[in-house]
Amino acid sequence: VSNETFINGVWAATLTPLDNDLGIDTERxxxxxxxxxxxxxxGIGLFGTTGEAVSFSVDERVKALDALLTAxxxxxxxxxxxxxxxxxxxxxxxxxxxxAGCFNVLMLPPFYYKDMSDEGLAASFGxxxxxxxxxxxxxYLYHFPRLSGVPxxxxxxxxxxxxxxxxxxxxxxxxxxxxxxxMMIERYPDLHIFPGSERFLHQAMIEGxxxxxxxxxxxxxxxxxxxxxxxxxADADDAAARQTRATEIRSIVExxxxxxxxxxxxxxxxxxxxxxxxxxxxxxxxxxxxxxLAAELQAADFSLTG
Amino acid sequence: VSNETFINGVWAATLTPLDNDLGIDTERxxxxxxxxxxxxxxGIGLFGTTGEAVSFSVDERVKALDALLTAxxxxxxxxxxxxxxxxxxxxxxxxxxxxAGCFNVLMLPPFYYKDMSDEGLAASFGxxxxxxxxxxxxxYLYHFPRLSGVPxxxxxxxxxxxxxxxxxxxxxxxxxxxxxxxMMIERYPDLHIFPGSERFLHQAMIEGxxxxxxxxxxxxxxxxxxxxxxxxxADADDAAARQTRATEIRSIVExxxxxxxxxxxxxxxxxxxxxxxxxxxxxxxxxxxxxxLAAELQAADFSLTG
Numbered sequence: 001v002s003n004e005t006f007i008n009g010v011w012a013a014t015l016t017p018l019d020n021d022l023g024i025d026t027e028r029x030x031x032x033x034x035x036x037x038x039x040x041x042x043g044i045g046l047f048g049t050t051g052e053a054v055s056f057s058v059d060e061r062v063k064a065l066d067a068l069l070t071a072x073x074x075x076x077x078x079x080x081x082x083x084x085x086x087x088x089x090x091x092x093x094x095x096x097x098x099x100a101g102c103f104n105v106l107m108l109p110p111f112y113y114k115d116m117s118d119e120g121l122a123a124s125f126g127x128x129x130x131x132x133x134x135x136x137x138x139x140y141l142y143h144f145p146r147l148s149g150v151p152x153x154x155x156x157x158x159x160x161x162x163x164x165x166x167x168x169x170x171x172x173x174x175x176x177x178x179x180x181x182x183m184m185i186e187r188y189p190d191l192h193i194f195p196g197s198e199r200f201l202h203q204a205m206i207e208g209x210x211x212x213x214x215x216x217x218x219x220x221x222x223x224x225x226x227x228x229x230x231x232x233x234a235d236a237d238d239a240a241a242r243q244t245r246a247t248e249i250r251s252i253v254e255x256x257x258x259x260x261x262x263x264x265x266x267x268x269x270x271x272x273x274x275x276x277x278x279x280x281x282x283x284x285x286x287x288x289x290x291x292x293l294a295a296e297l298q299a300a301d302f303s304l305t306g
Numbered sequence: 307v308s309n310e311t312f313i314n315g316v317w318a319a320t321l322t323p324l325d326n327d328l329g330i331d332t333e334r335x336x337x338x339x340x341x342x343x344x345x346x347x348x349g350i351g352l353f354g355t356t357g358e359a360v361s362f363s364v365d366e367r368v369k370a371l372d373a374l375l376t377a378x379x380x381x382x383x384x385x386x387x388x389x390x391x392x393x394x395x396x397x398x399x400x401x402x403x404x405x406a407g408c409f410n411v412l413m414l415p416p417f418y419y420k421d422m423s424d425e426g427l428a429a430s431f432g433x434x435x436x437x438x439x440x441x442x443x444x445x446y447l448y449h450f451p452r453l454s455g456v457p458x459x460x461x462x463x464x465x466x467x468x469x470x471x472x473x474x475x476x477x478x479x480x481x482x483x484x485x486x487x488x489m490m491i492e493r494y495p496d497l498h499i500f501p502g503s504e505r506f507l508h509q510a511m512i513e514g515x516x517x518x519x520x521x522x523x524x525x526x527x528x529x530x531x532x533x534x535x536x537x538x539x540a541d542a543d544d545a546a547a548r549q550t551r552a553t554e555i556r557s558i559v560e561x562x563x564x565x566x567x568x569x570x571x572x573x574x575x576x577x578x579x580x581x582x583x584x585x586x587x588x589x590x591x592x593x594x595x596x597x598x599l600a601a602e603l604q605a606a607d608f609s610l611t612g
Contacts, residue, residue: 022393022433054391054418057364057398085360085391087328087585092363109587112360112417114453116587124586127328147418149455150587279393280430281415281422281456 005103006138006169006192007079008210009042010201010224012217013050015263016064018277024060026067028275032218032266033073039305040225041217044073047081048106049144049174050215050259055279058089062096075101079213083108083142087127094139095132103136106172106213111148121150122159129164138169144196145175154187161188172196172213178203185209198224199250202243205231218262219297219304220249249302256293257285264290265297269304311409312444312475312498313385314516315348316507316530318523319356321569322370324583330366332373334581338524338572339379345611346531347523350379353387354412355450355480356521356565361585364395368402381407385519389414389448393433400445401438409442412478412519417454424461428469435470444475450502451481460493467494478502478519484509491515504530505556508549511537521564525571525603525610526555555608562599563591570596571603575610 014036017028033044046068047053047061056064065080082093082105094105107128109121129139141160143152152171160168171188173181174196181200184193185208192210195201201212201224217224223246230239253261260278264285267275276284285293297303320342323334339350352374353359353367362370371386388399388411400411413434415427435445447466449458458477466474477494479487480502487506490499491514498516501507507518507530523530529552536545559567566584570591573581582590591599603609 049418055393055416057392057394060392060394086363086366087361088363088366110361112355112453113587117589120587120589123589127586147420280433281419281426283423283426283429 005076005136007043007076007104008192010040010198010211010217010221010228011043011045011079011194011213012036012041012221013045013048013213013215015218015259015266016047016051016056017263017275018279020274020277022277022279024056024064025274026064028272029064030068030071030073033068036217036221037073037077039221041221042211043077043079045079045081045106045213048142048172048213049147050218050262051081052259052279052282053081054084058092061093065097065100065102069100075103078102079104079106079140081106081108082128083110085110085112087124090128091131094128094137098132098134098137104138104140104169106140106142108142108144108148109150109152111150114149116150118153118155118159121156122163125160125168126163129167135167137167139164139167140170140172140192140194141168143171143173143175151175154183157184157188157191161191165190170194170210181209182207197250198227198246201227201246202231202239215258216250216253216262219253219265220246220302222305223249248300249297252296252300253293255296256289260285261290261293265294265304268294311382311442313349313410314498316346316504316517316523316527316534317349317351317385317500317519318342318347318527319351319354319519319521321524321565321572322353322357322362323569323581324585326580326583328583328585330362330370331580332370334578335370336374336377336379339374342523342527343379343383345527347527348517349383349385351385351387351412351519354448354519355453356524356568357387358565358585358588359387360390364398367399371403371406371408375406381409384408385410385412385446387412387414388434389416391416391418393430396434397437400434400443404438404440404443410444410446410475412446412448414448414450414454415456415458417456420455422456424459424465427456427462428465431466431474432470435473441473443473445470445473446476446478446498446500447474449477449479449481457481460489463490463494463497467497471496476500476516487515488513503556504533504552507533507552508537508545521568522556522559524568525559526552526608528611529555554606555603558602558606559599561602562595566591567596567599571600571610574600
């Protein structure tokens with residue numbers, strides 16, 4: 001069963017702001033989500049790596065999603081991270097998202113046990129799909145081997161893209177190796193392939209990708225959207241120029257830790273020091289490093305706006 | 307604050323049997339726990355790597371622990387795995403264990419984010435300790451870098467063994483490198499250091515270790531306990547002979563996947579095929595491999611007894 005709720009475009013893997021008890025601060029999260037959308041992203045990846053997803057319990061994640069929806073973020077503007085180590089947690093998160101009308105879910109593989117077989121990983125995704133049991137669900141597999149230690153391989157995709165046709169909808173490729181993204185775009189024409197960095201956005205769109213889902217849209221939502229818009233109106237020169245600029249900003253931001261560096265930028269932009277909080281095992285960026293990041297961006301004539 | 311509830315001796319990292327819906331089968335688990343204790347282990351590590359811990363939700367783990375206690379397993383016979391990626395999950399599991407009188411908890415570090423600072427990891431353990439807030443809790447840190455990707459380093463231990471003196475109680479070292487175990491035994495005389503394999507049991511006891519916490523006690527509880535008993539009565543020759551035999555059996559069992567291979571052995575021993583079930587991403591061992599493991603053990607004159 002296929003459906004037409006697939007996502008594409010520029011998606012921000014949102015940061016997750018915290019309150020002073022290290023819980024999720026839904027008020028700050030709601031404001032940031034609207035700011036991201038107002039600044040041009042097509043949608044928001046809630047609870048990916050940048051969102052410290054795995055550091056929060058199922059209950060915390062459910063409440064944060066509900067708060068965003070209650071505040072008026074639309075279901076089709078959200079890609080909900082749902083992949084955990086515990087199969088039952090993944091099922092609970094995916095089911096809650098889908099029941100709430102958020103049909104697009106991003107699934108890390110279970111990432112503690114290493115060197116599991118393709119069939120074992122396929123069975124893990126399969127149990128989630130079977131137990132959520134809603135043909136409207138679109139599952140995007142999350143390839144981030146540096147952190148997960150469990151790659152989404154072609155062997156695995158060959159199985160699940162056939163076995164769960166129309167439900168397994170795409171891949172977020174945060175491997176950082178664009179040749180792997182290219183391979184996926186070519187080999188799986190029915191899947192929606194998103195590089196995990198705007199660095200590859202224009203090239204991926206030319207070659208058949210679906211957009212990008214990126215951490216650094218927390219700092220540069222407008223600049224990344226500009227690449228997309230130029231590509232969409234088939235202005236190759238402008239798209240290339242916009243891509244060069246977006247990549248320049250990305251290159252600065254990613255010299256620093258993506259989560260804590262960008263939390264520092266948002267805190268400064270909103271004059272809200274509480275925004276810098278992270279949940280352990282992360283630690284906030286030092287003031288020195290945070291200021292250095294801000295200074296590098298200023299030197300490049302860049303600032304968060306709006 | 308120190309206390310005298312620290313564990314030592316031979317501890318089995320128990321398998322977790324499943325029902326036909328892939329839930330935890332508490333009846334099978336209770337029977338297995340009593341069999342392990344009757345067969346000589348001093349205690350049971352509930353929800354370690356061998357117990358597929360991370361594959362279960364907090365609720366599932368809480369219910370399984372409660373079932374064991376209700377069935378009559380004593381609190382001081384349990385080491386409860388409580389370390390998750392989500393800080394709130396770790397707190398919930400540790401608090402439940404301690405509130406139930408199980409003061410010994412085994413903590414994986416949060417294992418998704420890699421290359422976190424010692425202070426970040428220390429803060430993670432610290433939040434659990436502060437929020438459980440019971441001086442009777444003993445925290446054993448779980449070093450298993452091959453799977454977690456997050457080692458328990460000397461730098462981290464230097465911090466937490468001082469900052470949480472008497473609460474941070476020891477380490478399970480499943481790194482497989484005995485020189486690291488030796489380093490910990492020497493450097494932290496106040497900590498209880500357990501190699502994660504009986505292969506190093508006798509040597510560790512001679513050098514000041516606390517015992518072992520081992521997966522393969524699911525197959526060979528008696529043989530490993532025999533090493534301990536010979537060491538305890540200071541019969542060095544007998545201890546060495548028992549160690550050689552225990553190591554021989556270990557070497558056979560660890561040629562095969564430790565979880566699925568041993569589930570196969572228990573299933574055969576109890577004539578209970580349902581015992582072979584595992585939760586994805588694991589897959590049950592093939593009949594061929596399982597039978598080969600059984601045949602190798604038989605050729606070595608070994609069988610599960612009792």
